[in-house]
Amino acid sequence: MERHAICLDLGGTNLKGGIVSESGTLTMHRSTASEVNRGKKKILQNLIDMTAVLLRDGKNSSVHPEGVGVSTPGIIDTTFGGLTGGAVNLPGWSNTPFMRVLHEHFDLPVFAHNDVTATALGEATYGAGVGMRHVIMVSVGTGIGGGIIIDGKLYEGGTGYAGEIGHLVTVAGGHRCNCGIKGCWEEYAALRGILRTAAQFLAKDRKKESIIHSMLEVESLSPRMVFDAARGGDPLAQRIVDEIGKNTAVGIGSLINIFDPEMVIVGGGIAEAGSIYMNAIKAHIQEWTLEDSLEGVRLVLAKLGSRAGIFGAAALVFRNINRYMK
Amino acid sequence: MERHAICLDLGGTNLKGGIVSESGTLTMHRSTASEVNRGKKKILQNLIDMTAVLLRDGKNSSVHPEGVGVSTPGIIDTTFGGLTGGAVNLPGWSNTPFMRVLHEHFDLPVFAHNDVTATALGEATYGAGVGMRHVIMVSVGTGIGGGIIIDGKLYEGGTGYAGEIGHLVTVAGGHRCNCGIKGCWEEYAALRGILRTAAQFLAKDRKKESIIHSMLEVESLSPRMVFDAARGGDPLAQRIVDEIGKNTAVGIGSLINIFDPEMVIVGGGIAEAGSIYMNAIKAHIQEWTLEDSLEGVRLVLAKLGSRAGIFGAAALVFRNINRYMK
Numbered sequence: 001m002e003r004h005a006i007c008l009d010l011g012g013t014n015l016k017g018g019i020v021s022e023s024g025t026l027t028m029h030r031s032t033a034s035e036v037n038r039g040k041k042k043i044l045q046n047l048i049d050m051t052a053v054l055l056r057d058g059k060n061s062s063v064h065p066e067g068v069g070v071s072t073p074g075i076i077d078t079t080f081g082g083l084t085g086g087a088v089n090l091p092g093w094s095n096t097p098f099m100r101v102l103h104e105h106f107d108l109p110v111f112a113h114n115d116v117t118a119t120a121l122g123e124a125t126y127g128a129g130v131g132m133r134h135v136i137m138v139s140v141g142t143g144i145g146g147g148i149i150i151d152g153k154l155y156e157g158g159t160g161y162a163g164e165i166g167h168l169v170t171v172a173g174g175h176r177c178n179c180g181i182k183g184c185w186e187e188y189a190a191l192r193g194i195l196r197t198a199a200q201f202l203a204k205d206r207k208k209e210s211i212i213h214s215m216l217e218v219e220s221l222s223p224r225m226v227f228d229a230a231r232g233g234d235p236l237a238q239r240i241v242d243e244i245g246k247n248t249a250v251g252i253g254s255l256i257n258i259f260d261p262e263m264v265i266v267g268g269g270i271a272e273a274g275s276i277y278m279n280a281i282k283a284h285i286q287e288w289t290l291e292d293s294l295e296g297v298r299l300v301l302a303k304l305g306s307r308a309g310i311f312g313a314a315a316l317v318f319r320n321i322n323r324y325m326k
Numbered sequence: 327m328e329r330h331a332i333c334l335d336l337g338g339t340n341l342k343g344g345i346v347s348e349s350g351t352l353t354m355h356r357s358t359a360s361e362v363n364r365g366k367k368k369i370l371q372n373l374i375d376m377t378a379v380l381l382r383d384g385k386n387s388s389v390h391p392e393g394v395g396v397s398t399p400g401i402i403d404t405t406f407g408g409l410t411g412g413a414v415n416l417p418g419w420s421n422t423p424f425m426r427v428l429h430e431h432f433d434l435p436v437f438a439h440n441d442v443t444a445t446a447l448g449e450a451t452y453g454a455g456v457g458m459r460h461v462i463m464v465s466v467g468t469g470i471g472g473g474i475i476i477d478g479k480l481y482e483g484g485t486g487y488a489g490e491i492g493h494l495v496t497v498a499g500g501h502r503c504n505c506g507i508k509g510c511w512e513e514y515a516a517l518r519g520i521l522r523t524a525a526q527f528l529a530k531d532r533k534k535e536s537i538i539h540s541m542l543e544v545e546s547l548s549p550r551m552v553f554d555a556a557r558g559g560d561p562l563a564q565r566i567v568d569e570i571g572k573n574t575a576v577g578i579g580s581l582i583n584i585f586d587p588e589m590v591i592v593g594g595g596i597a598e599a600g601s602i603y604m605n606a607i608k609a610h611i612q613e614w615t616l617e618d619s620l621e622g623v624r625l626v627l628a629k630l631g632s633r634a635g636i637f638g639a640a641a642l643v644f645r646n647i648n649r650y651m652k
Binding site for chain 2: 133148150157163167169171172179180188250251253257258260262288290296297
C-alpha cells in the first residue's frame with residue numbers, strides 16, 4: 001500500500017495542510033488562518049489541530065500517514081526541533097520546539113525545513129522537475145530565494161546557509177542590497193529592481209504615452225501592472241518586461257554556467273506573470289550562458305503554485321523517513 | 327598494505343608522472359616533454375613509456391600500483407575512453423581513446439579527468455582541503471577555472487559542464503569575455519582583467535612615479551611585475567593589487583553565498599603571487615559575502631602548486647577504484 005504524509009505549510013497569513021501520497025496525490029486539502037499575531041502557543045495549537053483533523057479525516061478514508069512534514073519560514077535546527085531564527089514575520093516562532101511537540105503529541109516522525117527550500121524540493125520532486133536529478137529552483141518575489149537539488153538531493157552547504165542565489169553579485173558596485181552588498185542579483189531582478197526599472201522607463205516617457213500612467217492614478221506601481229499593460233500591447237510596458245527578462249537572465253545564466261543543471265524552475269510571486277515573464281527571460285538567456293551548458297538545460301515555470309510548500313513537506317517526509325526508521 | 331596509483335599529468339609542455347600512495351605520498355616523480363607538436367601517436371607513446379617506467383621503478387621498490395590516473399586538458403568521455411574536445415593546445419589529442427589503450431596495454435583500470443577538475447580534486451583531497459567536505463577550488467590564470475567538491479564528491483552537473491565559475495557574470499554588460507558573454511568574472515579577475523586594470527592605473531600615473539614604468543622598459547606588463555613592485559613598496563602597484571583583490575573577491579563572495587562551502591582554495595598561476603594576493607582578496611571579501619556564510623568559510627591558498635595535477639590523478643584512482651572493482 002502506498003505511503004502517506006501529513007503535510008503542513010505555515011505562512012505569515014495561512015496555515016495550509018493536506019495528506020499527500022508518496023506518488024504525489026494531494027487529498028484532504030485544508031487552509032486556516034495562521035494567527036501569527038496571537039503568539040507562538042496559538043500557532044503551535046493551530047499546527048496540532050490541523051494535524052489532528054487531517055489524521056481523523058485520513059482514518060475515515062483508511063489512510064494512515066506515517067510522518068509529518070512542515071514547511072515554515074526561518075532557519076530550522078533539527079537538534080533543537082524548531083527554528084533558531086530567520087522568521088521575521090512570525091514573532092515568537094523562533095525558539096519554539098514545534099517538531100518535538102508534534103512528535104510527542106502524535107507519535108509520528110516529524111520533518112521540517114525552511115519554506116523556500118521546501119518549495120524548491122516540492123517543485124523538483126512533484127512539480128516541474130519530476131524525474132530530474134539536477135535542478136535549480138529560482139523563486140522571484142520580494143527577493144530571490146532558491147533551492148539547489150544536486151544528484152537528487154537537496155544541497156545545504158557546509159553550515160546550512162547554501163542557496164542564497166539572490167546574493168550572487170551581478171552588478172559589482174551597483175545598487176546596495178538589503179544585505180549590505182552592492183550589486184546583488186535580487187536588487188535588480190526581484191521586486192525592488194522591477195519597480196526601479198519601471199520607474200526609470202516611465203520617467204523617460206515624457207509624453208506619458210504608456211497606459212501605465214493612467215493605471216497609476218488608481219493604484220501604485222506594481223509588477224502586475226507592468227505585465228498586464230505589456231500583455232495589453234503597451235510598447236513601454238513591453239520594453240520594461242524585456243529589461244526585467246534581461247536582469248533576470250543574467251543570474252540564471254551564471255547559475256547555469258556554474259551548476260550545469262538539467263532544469264531551472266522559475267517560480268515565486270513575480271513568476272505568476274507566466275509566459276510573458278518566461279519569454280522575456282528566454283529572449284536574453286543566451287547572452288549570459290555558455291553555449292554548451294545552455295544546450296543541456298530546460299528553463300521552465302513552476303507548476304505547483306501555492307501548493308509547492310505542501311508538496312515540499314511531503315518530499316521532506318518521503319526523502320527522510322527511511323533513514324529515520326533505521 | 328597501502329594502495330598505490332600511477333599518476334600522469336599531461337600538459338601542453340610537460341608530461342609529469344609519479345606513484346602516489348592512497349595516503350598521499352608521492353614517489354618516483356618524473357617529468358618529460360609532452361611533445362604535443364609531434365602528434366597524438368607520440369603523445370600516446372609518451373604516456374605508455376612513462377607508465378612503463380613508473381611500473382618498473384615501482385616493482386623495484388615492491389610497490390604495485392592498482393590503477394592509472396590521468397589529468398589532461400579537454401573534455402573526457404569515459405564511454406569513448408578519451409577526449410571529445412576542448413584541448414585547443416593538444417591538436418589531435420581529441421578522438422584518441424588513450425584510456426582504452428592504456429588499459430589494454432597494462433591491464434590496469436584507468437581513470438581520467440579534465441586537468442582543471444583534477445587539480446581541484448588534488449588540492450581538496452591531498453592539499454589545502456584535507457578533511458573538508460565542501461570545497462570550492464578557484465584557479466586563476468589566463469581564465470578562471472574551478473572545481474566544486476560537495477559532500478566529498480566532485481560535482482559535475484547534469485551533462486558534465488559544471489564548474490565554469492569563471493563565467494559567473496559579475497559586471498553585467500561589461501567587457502566582453504572570450505566566451506561572448508559581457509561581464510564574466512574572469513574578464514575582470516584573471517590575466518586580461520589584471521593587465522587591463524594595471525594599464526588603467528598606469529595611464530593615470532602621469533608623472534610616472536611608479537617603479538613599474540621603468541620595469542616596462544625591460545619587459546612587457548605582467549601580473550608578476552605588479553605584485554613584485556607592490557611587495558617592494560610601490561604605492562601605485564599596491565593600489566593595483568588592491569583593485570585585483572576587489573575584482574577577485576566579488577566572484578568568490580558570490581560563490582560563498584551560493585555554496586556555503588567550508589573552504590575556498592585559490593590557486594593557479596596568478597595565486598603564485600602568494601600572500602600579497604590572498605591578503606588583497608581578504609581585504610575585500612566581506613563587501614561581497616553574506617555575513618552568516620562568511621563566518622563558516624576558510625579562504626586559503628593552494629598548497630600543491632604544480633604537483634596538484636599528479637595528486638588529482640591519484641584522487642581519481644582512489645575515489646573510483648572500489649566502484650570499478652565491483
